[in-house]
Amino acid sequence: MTSSTPPPLDTPLTCEVLKPLLDQLSDGLTLCDHDDGVLYANHVALRLLGSNVIGHRLESQLIDDQPGVKIAIHTGMHLDMRELPFGLGMRAYLFRDQGSRISADQALARLRGLVEAWPDAVLFCDANGLEISDANRAARQLLEDDHHRLTRENLSVIFCDKDADRLQKFIRQGLLSRRGAVRREMLLRNDVPVEATLIRLDEHQGQLTLMAMLRDRSHYLGKLRAVEHKLAKAQSMISRDSLTGLCNRHGFDKALEEFIIAGASGREFALMIGDIDHFKQINDSHGHLVGDEALHKIGQCIRAQLRDADLVARYGGEEFCILVVCGAAMLSEIAERIRHAVGDTPLALDNGTLLPVTLSLGACMFEPGIDGETLFEHADDALYAAKESGRNRVVMFQSP
Template sequence: MSARPVAAYPAPATPALPQRILLVENSRAYTSMLREAISQRMELPVSVASTLAEAANLLDHQDDWFLVLTGMVLADGDRDQILDFFTARKLPTIVVSGVYDEELRKRALQQQIIDYVLKSTPDSIDYLVWLVQRLERNRRISALVVDDSPSSRSYIGSLLESQGFRVSAVADGSSALRLVEGDQSIRLVIVDQEMPTMDGIELTRRLRQLRARDRMAVIGVSGSTDASLIPRFLKSGANDFLHKPFSREEFFCRVSQNVEQLELIGTLQDLATRDFLTGLPNRRSFLEQSEKFLNGNSGNMAVTVVMVDIDHFKHINDSFGHEAGDQALRAMAHVLQAHTRPGDCSGRFGGEEFCMVLDDADPASSLRHLEQLRQAVEALEIDIDGRPLRMTISIGASRRSPEFPNLHKLLGEADRHLYLAKAGGRNQIRGLEAG
C-alpha cells in the first residue's frame, strides 16, 4: 500500500537512532544463523566481518553503528586485542565465546562489555536476538538514578547507559519528584535508601502517587544489612530491590526483567483497549475516554461529538477485495489520528465507522477541523496492485447542549446527522451548519 494522507497535525520528528549491527566471527555457519535470526526478527541491517582488519574497514567507512557482537577467536587478534579494539572505539559490545572462561568473563565485564554469551548453548541464538531486541528498545526509555553519593550515582548511571537507556541522575528525593512529574518518558527509577531529608522508602511512596506500577518501575538499592528494607520498599510501591554491591550481570537481569514486565503490561492493555487492525482506541476504550472527558467537564458546552463513516465501503471490498478494505481502514485511521489534537478523543466504533470528541470553543472551529479531515481522506490514493483506490467519508456531528447533555444522546444525534449526510449524497458534513 502507498497512501498520501494529508496530516494537519504531524507528529514531531524524533532523532534517528543508529541501526547497524556488526557481527565479528570466524565461524561462517554460526554467523549465518545469527545474522538471519536478527534480520528476520528485527529488520535491522547486519554487516559481517571475520577479522579485526575487516571490522576496522567497515567501522571506518560506514556510520550508524548500534551494536557489535564479536567472537574471541580471530586470525589477526587474541582475546585481549579483540576486547581492547572495541572498547577503545566505545562501541556497545557483546562477547560471544565458544568456551566458558571465567577469567575472560570477568575481564570482559570489567571493560564495560554488555554481556558474555556462550555460543555453544542450545538457545544462544534466541538469547542473543532477545538481548539485541532489549538493547534496541531500551534506547526509547528514560531512566532516573536517585543517589546522594556522586560515585554511586555515576556508576549506576553508566550501567544504565551501557544498556542503552537515556539516563538522568539527581542527588535527592525532591529533585527526583520534580523530574518525574515533568517527564512522562521516565519508565525506570533506581532509588538509593540512605539519603538525607527524604530516604528511599519515602521517595518510593511519593513516586507511586505520581505514577502507577504499570507505568514506571522503581528499584530500591541499599548497602544496609537490615532485612526489613526489602519488604518495606516493596510495600511502599517498589517493583524490586538490589543489595549493594551487585554485579553488572545481576543489575542487567533485574533491570531487564522489570522493564519487560512493564512492556508486557502495556501490550496486554493495548490488546484490551486498541483496535487490532487500525491501532486506534476500540469502541469500549473510546466510550470510556469520552465519558471521563465529559464528566470532568460537566459545565463545558464547547464539545462536539462526531461519527465518521467511509462511503461505499462494501463496494471497496467487492471491487478490490477484503485485504484492500483493511488497507483502506488503516489509511483512514492514520488520517484520523493525524487530525486528533491534544484534548480530542478518537477511535474505531466498528466496521467502517469511526468517532471523535472535539474540544472546540465554537461550532465554526469544529466545522473547519472536520472539513480538513474530509478533504484529507478525499486526497488519499492507495495503490492496490497498480490500481488506485480512492474513498470519501460522510460525517455527522452533534454539539453539546441542554437537549444533548450526555454521551449517549450526543452519539445518537451525531448518528442521525450521519444518516442525513449519507442520504444527502455522501462526502459531506451534517450537524454543524447552523453554527
C-alpha cells in the first residue's frame, strides 16, 4: 500500500466513528490484528512509520533502540511506542517522537474528549444485558438526563414502548450473530424521532459491547412535513378550478389515467361530459357574474349527486367532465339524476326572478383496451348528439 491516505477498515465502527476521531489525534496510532498485522494507521502514524506500513507486520517496520524506544525503518525517526488497552478485537499502539511525549492515559483521555464532544448522541452498553455503561454529552441532552441517571439503565428504556420491544430482536438478529451495524428509525421515550445506529464492539475477553449512536431527526422531519404540506397545497392549487372549487382540466387528466389503470384491472366506470345549455345567452343577457354563479352552482349540484369514489371536473368554459364508478345498467339512471338535479335548481336573479338552467350530457362506458383519448371522444360524440337532438337530455354512446 503506497498511498498516504489510510484505507477504510473492515469494521463499521472504524468506518463510521473511530476513523474520523483517530485521525484528529496529534499522536500516531495503529490498529493491528492479533498477529500485529497493521490494519489501520492514522495520518500521524503514516508520517512517523512510513506510508507503506499498512498490510505489514508492525515489528517488520521497526528496530529496537532502547527499552520503550523504536526506530522506524522507513523514516529513521526515534519513537516512543506504547500498547493501549483499546479492545474492539484489535491491538492498538500509540507512537510519538521523543520530542512530543504524551502518556497513554492522556491519549485515551483525548480520545474520550472527542467522543464527549461528538455532535450525535453516543451510548455504550453490555450487549447481553443492555446495561448502559457510558453516555456522552449529546446523549444526556437528547434524553434530558441532567443528573447522569442513564448509567446502569437498560438501553431499551430510552425508547418508546413499541421500539423497546423491537430492540432486543433486531440486536439479536443483526448484531450478535455477526460483526456489523444495524440502523433503524426509532422513537425515544420523550417522543423525539431518531436515526439509531447500533454497532458491535468486540472486547479481548470475549465480552461484547454495543455502541448506540442516536441522531435527532425531529428538525429534519419538521422541515420535511413543512415541504410536504407546501407541495400538497401547490398540487391542490394546480389541480383545482378557482371558480368552482372542482378539479380543473389538469386534475381531470390525472384522475382519468388512474381510472383507466383501475378499469384495466376490472373496475367498471363511465365518463360523462355535461354542457350547460345556452350558456352564452346567460352571459350576454345577465352578465358574467351571473354566468360565474351558474358555473359554481351547477358544479356543486353535480358533485352532490356523486359518491366519494366519483369525480367531477370543470374541464373548460361551461363543460363538466364526470367520472363515475358504476356498471352499464346504472349509468343512465345516474346521468338522468344529475340532469334533473340541475334542472330543478334555477338561478335567483337580483330582481327576484328565477332563471332556469339545464344541462345536456353525453355518456360512455369504459371498455378494456381503449385509451383515455378514445373514451373522451366517444363521450363527446354522445354530448354532441344530445345537443343536436334538442338539449336538456342524456345520450348514451353506442358502439358502431
